[in-house]
Amino acid sequence: MCGIAGILDLTGHNAVRPEIVRQMTKNLIHRGPDGEGTFTDGPLGFGFQRLAIIDLATGDQPMSSACQNGRYVIIFNGEIYNFPELRRTLEQKGHPFATKSDTEVILHLFEDKQEKCLDDLIGMFALAIWDKKERRLFVARDRLGKKPLYYGVFNGQFVFGSEIKALAKHPDFQAEIDPKALDLYLTYQAVPTPLTIYKNVRRLPPASFLWIDAAKGPGEPVPYWRLNYTPKFSGNVEEAKERLLGILETVTRGRLISDVPLGAFLSGGIDSSAVVAMMARASSSPVKTFTIGFNEKNFSEAEYGRMVAEQYGCDHTEFTVQSNMLEALPKILWHYDQPFADPSAVPSYYVARETRRAVTVALNGDGGDEAFGGYLRYSGDHLNMVINQWLPAGLSRPIFKTLGHLPANLAKPLNYLRRFGQALENDVYETNYRLFCYFDLAQKRELYSAEWLNRISQPIGREHLDRLSQNGNASHPLDKIFAADYRGYLPDCLLVKMDIASMANSLEARSPFLDHRLAEFAASLPVEWKIKGLTTKWILKTALEEKKILPPAITRRRKMGFGAPVGRWLKEDFKDFTRSTILNPKAINRGYFKKEAVERLITEHQTGKENHDYRLWALLCLELWHQIFIDKTLKPSDTLTTAK
Numbered sequence: 007m008c009g010i011a012g013i014l015d016l017t018g019h020n021a022v023r024p025e026i027v028r029q030m031t032k033n034l035i036h037r038g039p040d041g042e043g044t045f046t047d048g049p050l051g052f053g054f055q056r057l058a059i060i061d062l063a064t065g066d067q068p069m070s071s072a073c074q075n076g077r078y079v080i081i082f083n084g085e086i087y088n089f090p091e092l093r094r095t096l097e098q099k100g101h102p103f104a105t106k107s108d109t110e111v112i113l114h115l116f117e118d119k120q121e122k123c124l125d126d127l128i129g130m131f132a133l134a135i136w137d138k139k140e141r142r143l144f145v146a147r148d149r150l151g152k153k154p155l156y157y158g159v160f161n162g163q164f165v166f167g168s169e170i171k172a173l174a175k176h177p178d179f180q181a182e183i184d185p186k187a188l189d190l191y192l193t194y195q196a197v198p199t200p201l202t203i204y205k206n207v208r209r210l211p212p213a214s215f216l217w218i219d220a221a222k223g224p225g226e227p228v229p230y231w232r233l234n235y236t237p238k239f240s241g242n243v244e245e246a247k248e249r250l251l252g253i254l255e256t257v258t259r260g261r262l263i264s265d266v267p268l269g270a271f272l273s274g275g276i277d278s279s280a281v282v283a284m285m286a287r288a289s290s291s292p293v294k295t296f297t298i299g300f301n302e303k304n305f306s307e308a309e310y311g312r313m314v315a316e317q318y319g320c321d322h323t324e325f326t327v328q329s330n331m332l333e334a335l336p337k338i339l340w341h342y343d344q345p346f347a348d349p350s351a352v353p354s355y356y357v358a359r360e361t362r363r364a365v366t367v368a369l370n371g372d373g374g375d376e377a378f379g380g381y382l383r384y385s386g387d388h389l390n391m392v393i394n395q396w397l398p399a400g401l402s403r404p405i406f407k408t409l410g411h412l413p414a415n416l417a418k419p420l421n422y423l424r425r426f427g428q429a430l431e432n433d434v435y436e437t438n439y440r441l442f443c444y445f446d447l448a449q450k451r452e453l454y455s456a457e458w459l460n461r462i463s464q465p466i467g468r469e470h471l472d473r474l475s476q477n478g479n480a481s482h483p484l485d486k487i488f489a490a491d492y493r494g495y496l497p498d499c500l501l502v503k504m505d506i507a508s509m510a511n512s513l514e515a516r517s518p519f520l521d522h523r524l525a526e527f528a529a530s531l532p533v534e535w536k537i538k539g540l541t542t543k544w545i546l547k548t549a550l551e552e553k554k555i556l557p558p559a560i561t562r563r564r565k566m567g568f569g570a571p572v573g574r575w576l577k578e579d580f581k582d583f584t585r586s587t588i589l590n591p592k593a594i595n596r597g598y599f600k601k602e603a604v605e606r607l608i609t610e611h612q613t614g615k616e617n618h619d620y621r622l623w624a625l626l627c628l629e630l631w632h633q634i635f636i637d638k639t640l641k642p643s644d645t646l647t648t649a650k
Contacts, residue, residue: 008056008067009034009509010081011167012134013176014143015049016159016223022051030165030172031055036341037083037168037509043068045079049220050136050143052081053172057512059085059266059367065107071117072102077138078116082109083168084131084153085516087260092126121146121215124230128260128521132168132210141220149231149522150373151199151212151497154505157224158207164218170207170343180206181636185462188345188598190470192445192453192624195347196499198470200227203344203631212497231522233492235480239530246531247549257521258284261369269294269365271357271515272320274310276380276543276550276561277371281518283555285369286318294365295320298357300327300571310560317557325360327353332575333645336634340642341510345631347444347624348499349572354507362513372504373519376491377528378543379484379536383441387487388537390437434483435475439468442495444620453603470494484533492525573619576626577612583646584608584626592637593629 011030013022024046031042031053038055045052045068054067070076086092089108092115097103101114108129115123116135121144130152135144145166147155157166160178167173174181187201199209210216214227239246258281262268270282272295285293295315299308308324315322331352338355339346361368375381432440440446445453447467454465474490501520508515518524535545547561576584585608587593594601604625610616633640 008083009037009168010083011053011172013051014164014218017162021048022046027051027053029175033171033175039512054081059514069109071113072104078113079136080113082133086127086129088128143218146215147210147212149213150520151501155210156207189462189465191345193443195444197344198498233529235485235529238532251549253524253527255284257524258518259288261516261518264367266366268367270369272297272311274307277374279314279556279560281369281371292319292321295322296361298325298353335646336640336644337642339630340634341506345628347627348503349570349623351503352570354503358507358511358513362511367514369516372517376496377525378546380543385540386441387434387438390434438487439471444624453599455597455600458598482533572623576622587629588625
């Protein structure tokens with residue numbers, strides 16, 4: 007695991023200066039504090055920061071191939087879990103090895119297969135390979151987008167890196183905001199691929215590669231894999247349960263290879279609990295587990311994490327988030343590079359920090375919800391389909407409209423009904439969009455200033471989600487929604503959150519549910535085995551319960567999600583700070599929003615008239631991002647105050 011960066015001069019006139027590459031990788035030292043390396047070859051420069059996990063003695067990078075006079079040079083961020091098997095095959099074919107690393111395995115595979123080598127790799131990766139002979143650069147990302155890669159062309163130079171902050175160290179980087187990206191951020195809580203908040207920077211999509219010729223420049227990203235939702239599993243449901251658990255055990259075991267201490271995040275939810283159970287079955291010593299909780303019971307799953315840890319005799323650590331931990335928000339937002347509005351970024355950062363005190367690698371449950379239909383909004387989507395199948399729109403829509411006009415200050419279950427009512431007046435795709443988005447199209451038009459509306463021309467609504475759902479071969483509406491989340495929400499938000507939170511603390515995070523073999527199997531299962539009535543993840547829950555892997559207290563409880571009490575933070579602990587930050591003259595003068603619209607959101611939320619927690623959090627994070635990266639008036643080392 008590491009941070010990578012590089013430059014390829016496309017003008018044919020300039021040799022890359024090593025000191026520029028070193029400046030870029032210096033900004034990634036948190037991703038790899040154990041070592042560094044630089045390689046230059048005329049127009050090409052590679053930089054590397056290493057977090058040593060496997061082959062501690064000989065796994066340094068950049069690494070040159072042992073054959074063909076060192077024709078290929080690689081920098082690689084990630085882990086290849088099947089590298090021992092691949093190595094044995096390559097050795098049988100006569101390939102010589104000088105190290106015990108997975109990095110060298112990729113080099114030899116590339117010698118044989120070029121970009122087709124990606125089909126053989128099981129794991130998470132972002133990599134770059136320089137072909138000295140052909141003067142071409144090859145970059146690629148893993149299938150599901152665990153490891154990031156950003157790139158841009160600055161004044162005739164192709165520049166790339168694990169984080170935008172590496173690219174920002176290039177002397178020709180320009181911090182020009184992309185209006186379309188900012189508009190999408192306010193809807194989807196993160197900037198979606200391939201866009202970034204900057205006009206001249208792009209993110210390579212998951213499951214894609216890109217060739218860059220030193221004489222011709224970059225081509226277009228080429229996809230090499232996609233999730234297939236047809237054909238469906240041909241066996242019965244009991245056979246599917248057996249196979250599901252078998253695959254989960256296999257992919258979890260494969261992620262236990264490490265030359266450094268290893269543990270797991272344990273939220274107490276289904277997915278992380280299942281991973282810990284599989285780890286315990288494969289381990290001869292107690293699994294080190296780490297749980298983070300809140301004083302607010304509605305947000306804390308600590309007791310359930312404790313329950314699973316006790317069942318499997320884990321070496322368990324609990325940590326509680328206090329509201330004053332929000333004071334580190336400038337540092338957390340600095341790590342994200344772009345505006346990022348998932349509130350669970352805060353507890354994710356802290357659980358990664360505490361976990362790193364004991365281990366260097368931690369497994370987690372990311373990907374289980376997309377695979378098996380775990381989100382509460384999927385229940386709403388399913389309910390929409392069932393009701394619209396049995397009730398005429400003339401009867402169902404007035405009912406939903408009544409629910410949608412329930413007061414906003416009701417108890418949490420009634421608030422769910424209110425949101426469902428507002429969403430269920432529409433088709434299943436509109437329902438999913440409304441349950442998912444922060445600001446919908448109408449709310450953005452109400453928020454934006456006339457100047458900003460004119461500049462962006464047309465705010466973007468659900469068409470982004472529609473495009474993602476159609477980009478595949480799914481036919482069932484819920485499969486299309488699952489596919490959209492695999493291509494959007496998962497890699498653009500959840501995996502960014504985990505990558506940044508873990509690597510900010512020099513911690514490697516591994517996700518068994520994101521093994522492409524498990525994802526492919528889950529995609530082959532009928533929707534009816536995933537969602538039954540309002541029960542999500544039915545097949546996974548029943549398989550774990552029937553085999554007594556997890557108790558009913560875990561499998562049958564209501565999903566909480568890994569959230570944070572952001573509504574209370576904005577209403578109480580950081581009440582004055584929220585108002586003064588979002589409404590400060592410089593923020594309003596940026597020209598994005600109407601002052602009166604922002605004031606209304608704050609007042610309605612802080613008086614309890616409406617719940618605008620996620621919307622205000624998005625506006626707060628956006629303004630703090632401007633202060634950190636555009637104005638440079640807020641430093642990562644600065645803290646927020648909790649004065650009421």
